[in-house]
Amino acid sequence: MSRQIPLNEVTAALTASLSVAALEPLAQGGQKYVFKGKLENAEAAVKVVLLPDGPDSVYVLERAQREVEVLATIDSPRVVRVLSEVVEIDFDGGAQAVAWVEEWLDGSDMRKNLDKTWDYARCARLIANIGEALAAFHDLEVVHRDLSPANVRELSDGSFSLMDPGLARHLAKTALTGLFQPGTPGHRSPEHVPGGDIQPVSDIFALGILAFLALTGAHPIDPSGAEDDYYRRLREYDSPKIETICSDIPTALRDVINRCLQRQPARRFLDGQELVEELQIHKQVFGSYFINA
Template sequence: MSSTRRDPLVGDVVDGRYQVLARVARGGMSTVYRALDLRLDREVALKVMHEHLAEDPALVHRFEREAKTAARLSHPHVVAVLDQGHTVGPEGDVIAYLVMEFVPGRTLRAVLREQAPLSPARALRLLRPVLDGLAAAHRAGLVHRDVKPENVLVRDDGRVTVADFGLARAATGHTSAGQAVLGTPAYLAPEHILGEPSDARADVYAVGIMAFEMLTGRQPYTADTALQVAYRHVNERVPVPSTLTPGLPERIDDLVLWCTEPDPADRPADATVLLEAVDRLLAELGPVTNGADGANREDEAPTTVLPPVALTAALPTTRGAHAAVGPETGHETQPKTEPEPETEQAPAPSQRQARRAARRPALTLGAGRLRAFAIGLAVTLLLTGAALLLGWGLGSGGLTRAAAPPEGGAAAAPVLSDLRGAPAPR
């Protein structure tokens, strides 16, 4: 549990109703507290926006509007939003808050720290309620935009719920206008990082990254800074999970690669489409025996505000080759008028090979041929330069008279020395 030391809000009563008992987690946008609703005598989770965000009236207005939308979403796998508002603190600062049901348990992050990598069946069974909750939100026109293990809660009784609807979307809309990107870089979709419009498919991408982490025990992209992680999301493709966890079924690999396509048009349209694919895979894998229950909630990994990023590198142009092919049938993911056959057809080898070849880190399709061409050209220049030097030296009576090479020799010598890694002759 997070320390409550030096937190001035602990012990105070917010808006005359919510007595702050303890701090639970702190992120990049807000701090979550365990509080007591004095009016209804029940424990709640109180999420308070950071002061620098709450000072913007436009952001507070959008936050309140999105919170009202999230409050209308009633689903067993979504943490219920109970109240929202803003008030003035004892020091004159604005306190914008969101009240949610308090979930006894722990985060998916805590589960992964202890148990990752998970078996395919266990991972899918943890993801299924997440997708069920996201599907309900997507049908209501609500996009989470900050799906990550810290926002997935595993209750003490084993139920899984998604938290933090409302705040993420409000803050994202605000920071997009300010030329910044708000979110957790490890799970951000490329279009979100580039400041392009994002929709339910951005949530699908984040679920794919979570699935990769659950299956391999690590995130696909790591770097020293959040900016470097974001850059890799735009310019690289998620590796095949089985390269890190040998023995994973190909269908599991294909599911992760499908979710994490860099072009949103190539991913499942929303969580409902992905949920159907997961259900089919679960039917094949059978029941899982491991439990998912936990004990205490862990601190929230911070949601990060990235500075303006000039990520001008284009997304891989080969992504359209397998744009509409899902991992579960090898057919287009558009609705069908005829029922699917009982025996599902696997994706064509060429489609699967193209998708997997595109997942070699920092190497797009065709890069190998270009590199071979460059090496061949360099060798040709090397041999040509050597022939010119040798011919000039013999024609001048020996190599000892090569102090003033003719035209062409001076240009060839640096090429020769550069390729060998030695300094060019003077």
């Protein structure tokens, strides 16, 4: 994209294309805008992505369509709901964008809440809530592939919701999602290494990373340095046992995190449903955090 679009042009286009009102800009980074607004008098989040010039525009458009398609299919209180289809917008000067509407989630992204280490109850709630979200994804044979703090929302009531499946892979539609391995450095599984095969078990590893990071302030596998070195560590290094840092961690929480972070996929929980079933056994630690608790 050769230029930024003035906010007044963006808001006017959104009002006309999506019937949203009372738009307030919340964030702008790169070619993406996020607004808070109202759709039929209900609070909503409006996302806009400017399409780059050249062939990359096709990829950006497909990613937006994939995100909305996945969200429209999944019915879970732990996953943000989409409220519109993707619309394409043409601006003066030839610039183009895509936009859609999602439900409004209060609270803040998890990445803003990592300045201090968490207590065990908060971490257990994270695992239970996002475990339920992953179970909804995996039940539809969809792998999120980018389970990072930016894509997890901690709501004002203390619960967690999963967002932004723009890099999701539908296991039955590999032609749609491609074979490259995306994700956020520090939050990748060993299967994210180029040539790997990302499966539901890969999301389980990423959830283990989030829990480890929340409790310790550090990643279990160091993502710093050259990407090749990071990939080598993912392939060859075992994550440290959480109890070596958090010596008084409850046994059930310890065992769940350590199992999520097993380097060999077969030693992890195989998907979100198997994780949730294990968590529900340990009612004292996790039992009160489920939707139907």
